[in-house]
Amino acid sequence: MIALIIFLVAAVLLLAFTFLRRKSPAVFRKIEAYERLNRAVGLAVEGGTRLHVSIGRGNLFTARGGSALAGLAMLRRLSERTSLSDHPPVVTSGDASLAILSQDTLQAGYRAAGAEDQYRFTTGRLTGLTPFAFAAGTIPIMRDEKVSANVIIGDLGPEAALLADAADTENADLIAASDNLAAQSVLYASSQEPLIGEELFAAGAYLGAGKSHEASLQVQDLLRWLIILAILGGAALKFLGIGF
Numbered sequence: 001m002i003a004l005i006i007f008l009v010a011a012v013l014l015l016a017f018t019f020l021r022r023k024s025p026a027v028f029r030k031i032e033a034y035e036r037l038n039r040a041v042g043l044a045v046e047g048g049t050r051l052h053v054s055i056g057r058g059n060l061f062t063a064r065g066g067s068a069l070a071g072l073a074m075l076r077r078l079s080e081r082t083s084l085s086d087h088p089p090v091v092t093s094g095d096a097s098l099a100i101l102s103q104d105t106l107q108a109g110y111r112a113a114g115a116e117d118q119y120r121f122t123t124g125r126l127t128g129l130t131p132f133a134f135a136a137g138t139i140p141i142m143r144d145e146k147v148s149a150n151v152i153i154g155d156l157g158p159e160a161a162l163l164a165d166a167a168d169t170e171n172a173d174l175i176a177a178s179d180n181l182a183a184q185s186v187l188y189a190s191s192q193e194p195l196i197g198e199e200l201f202a203a204g205a206y207l208g209a210g211k212s213h214e215a216s217l218q219v220q221d222l223l224r225w226l227i228i229l230a231i232l233g234g235a236a237l238k239f240l241g242i243g244f
Contacts, residue, residue, distance in 0.1 A: 010219055017215035028217070033175050033193035034206040040149035040173045041081055049148035050087035052141060053078060054163065055102060056154020056178065057094025057134050064155040066201070067179040068098055071153040072105050073204035073213060078151070079109025083118060087146055092127045093154075094134030099126035135159040139166045149173040153200060156183040164190035
C-alpha cells in the first residue's frame with residue numbers, strides 16, 4: 001500500500017511539473033559528462049565517425065530495468081541528432097527485449113529527423129545473453145566499426161572493465177554509468193567523466209528529450225527531500241519515545 005501511494009504521488013507530481021515546465025525554461029547544474037557527450041556527438045557527425053551506444057543487459061521486467069529505460073530515452077535523442085551522419089550510430093544490448101526496443105527507438109529517432117529511409121535494423125544488435133558473452137560481442141564493434149565515442153548506460157557488472165579497456169585502447173571517448181555497484185566502481189576509475197548515482201537517470205533531460213524528462217528531475221529532488229524529512233521525523237519521534 002505504501003509503495004502504491006508513493007507511485008501515485010510521484011505520477012501526480014510528474015504531470016504537474018511537466019505542465020509547469022511548458023511555461024518556463026529548464027535550468028540544470030552542469031554535469032561534465034553530458035557536456036562531453038554533446039561535444040562527442042557533434043564531432044562524430046562532422047568527422048564521419050560512428051557513435052556506439054550500449055544500454056546494458058537489464059531485464060525490463062525486473063528492478064534493473066530502470067537504467068535500461070534511461071538508456072533508451074537517451075538513445076532516442078542521440079539517434080535523432082546523428083541520423084544523417086555518414087556512419088549512423090550502432091546500439092548493443094545483452095537482453096533480447098532490449099535489442100528489439102533499441103531497434104524501435106532508433107527507428108523513431110530517424111523518423112523524427114525525417115530520415116526514416118536511412119534507418120537499418122542491423123544497427124540495433126544483441127551481442128550476447130550472458131555478461132561476458134555480451135562484452136565479447138561488443139568489443140569488436142568498438143574496435144572495428146570506426147567508433148569515436150562510446151556511451152554505456154545501463155545494467156552492467158564487472159564486464160564493464162572489458163568495455164572500458166577496449167574504449168581506452170581505441171582512444172575513443174567513454175561516457176558511462178550503471179546502477180550496479182561493481183560496474184560503478186570500474187567506470188568511476190576508467191571513464192574520463194563518470195556519472196555518479198542518479199545522474200544516470202538525467203540523461204534524457206540533459207539531451208533535450210522532452211519536458212517530461214526535465215520534470216522528472218524535479219520529482220526526484222522533491223521525493224529525496226520528503227525521504228530526508230521522513231528519516232529526521234522518525235529519528236525525532238524515536239528520541240522522544242513516541243512510536244506507532
